[in-house]
Amino acid sequence: MIIRQSENEIILDEVKCLDLALTLDCGQAFRWEEQEDGSWSGVAFGKFLNIRKDGERFILKTTLEDFESVWRNYFDLDRDYAAICERLRQDPLVASAMEEYYGIRILNQDPWEALVSFIISQQNNIKRIKGIIKRICRACGNEICDGWYSFPDAATLSALSVEDFEAMGAGYRGKYIKRLADLVASGEIDLNSIKKMSLGDAKAALLNIYGVGIKVANCALLFGFQFVECFPVDVWMKRVLEYYPNGLPECFKGYEGIAQQYLFHWARNNL
DNA sequence: GTCCAGGCATGCA
DNA sequence: TGCATGCATGGA
Numbered sequence: 591m592i593i594r595q596s597e598n599e600i601i602l603d604e605v606k607c608l609d610l611a612l613t614l615d616c617g618q619a620f621r622w623e624e625q626e627d628g629s630w631s632g633v634a635f636g637k638f639l640n641i642r643k644d645g646e647r648f649i650l651k652t653t654l655e656d657f658e659s660v661w662r663n664y665f666d667l668d669r670d671y672a673a674i675c676e677r678l679r680q681d682p683l684v685a686s687a688m689e690e691y692y693g694i695r696i697l698n699q700d701p702w703e704a705l706v707s708f709i710i711s712q713q714n715n716i717k718r719i720k721g722i723i724k725r726i727c728r729a730c731g732n733e734i735c736d737g738w739y740s741f742p743d744a745a746t747l748s749a750l751s752v753e754d755f756e757a758m759g760a761g762y763r764g765k766y767i768k769r770l771a772d773l774v775a776s777g778e779i780d781l782n783s784i785k786k787m788s789l790g791d792a793k794a795a796l797l798n799i800y801g802v803g804i805k806v807a808n809c810a811l812l813f814g815f816q817f818v819e820c821f822p823v824d825v826w827m828k829r830v831l832e833y834y835p836n837g838l839p840e841c842f843k844g845y846e847g848i849a850q851q852y853l854f855h856w857a858r859n860n861l
Numbered sequence: 862g863t864c865c866a867g868g869c870a871t872g873c874a
Numbered sequence: 875t876g877c878a879t880g881c882a883t884g885g886a
Contacts, residue, residue: 617867708867715866718884761882766869803869824867854867 591667593657600657602648607671609693610643616855618813619697620707620720621727621741635660635700636732636740663698671695671848678849680841683833687856694851696818701781702774703741704814705796708806709766718759725758744774766801773799785815792817812847821846826857 592603610630614622622632629642637660640651650657662668675692679685711719723741730746731739748771755764773779784795792815796807808822821838823831830853842849 709869711866712868713866713881714868714883715885718866721884756882759883762869762880763882801869805868809867822867825865826867858867 593654595654598651598653600650600652600654600661602650602667603646605648605667607675607693608648608665608695609691610641610648612691612694612855613665613697616694616851617716617858618809618851619699620716620723631738633727633734633738633740634664634703636734637661638734638738666695666698669695674845674848677841678845678852681839681849683830683856684849684852687852690859691852691855694848694855696847696851697813698816699814700741701785701810701814702744705781705799705802705806705810706741706747706767706770708809708813709770709801710760710763711809712763712801712803712806714763722759726755726760729754729758744771747771748775763801769800770802789817789819812850818847819844821850824854826854826861829861830854830857 591605594601594603611624614630614632615624619632619634621634622630624630625640627642629640631638631640633639637652637656639656639661642649650661652661675688679688707719707723710722714722726747727739727741730742730750732742733739747767750768750771752764752768755767760767770779774781779795779799784792787795789811792811793807796802796810797804802810805822805824808820811817812820812822821827821842827850838846838849
């Protein structure tokens with residue numbers, strides 16, 4: 591990867607395996623919107639970003655400082671996806687998925703945002719998940735630039751009531767969000783320390799949270815806590831698992847989450 | 862009208 | 875441990 595700074599933009603050359611639409615709109619993050627010019631805009635870690643592909647290069651409307659402190663890790667740019675995908679391709683189903691859809695990356699999102707988002711995701715569809723999160727951000731996030739709001743922190747959400755979340759469309763998940771916000775805001779749970787735990791300890795800590803089961807825990811660990819070996823199983827992945835009666839193939843080992851995201855996308859389009 | 866969506870808590874055996 | 879049931883909401 592070659593990084594250059596040009597006026598108010600960062601230009602990236604030689605980035606392998608990054609398809610913006612696949613990565614930003616594949617159900618792992620819920621706050622990215624495609625613009626009329628084909629670029630993508632969104633907010634993460636309290637920062638706004640517009641990113642587009644121009645030929646073989648990517649152009650990010652951001653500063654070098656924000657690129658280094660947020661977006662470099664957010665897009666997982668220091669991981670060798672080409673090599674990993676080459677290995678995952680040993681599995682024929684992943685290989686056929688990659689022929690259709692190449693360029694999915696696992697985004698390293700904020701743990702708090704990922705956890706709340708995937709609590710909302712349960713027994714829900716992606717369009718509705720996006721709507722609920724957008725209303726929460728509009729209601730109590732900070733407006734970073736016109737119309738784009740940060741994801742509110744735990745203290746802010748803790749000030750809301752269960753009924754407030756229900757009014758924003760969260761349904762029965764409102765009580766889960768409220769209780770989690772209280773736990774994090776009070777310091778009873780420290781998500782950043784969970785991020786430093788072993789996978790087993792981190793998973794146990796998340797499963798202890800009201801409203802967090804094995805699926806939500808695995809999604810949060812994969813998308814928000816950088817455990818790329820997690821393999822979330824939802825209703826779509828249950829259908830995919832019928833193709834693996836003997837368990838997951840050896841070539842997934844260590845990168846189950848990346849394989850999972852290809853299979854998830856394949857399932858939603860083909861099953 | 863019914864069914865479904867990136868499921869979980871609860872009660873019961 | 876495993877299984878049945880209720881749960882909010884909106885689009886198909």
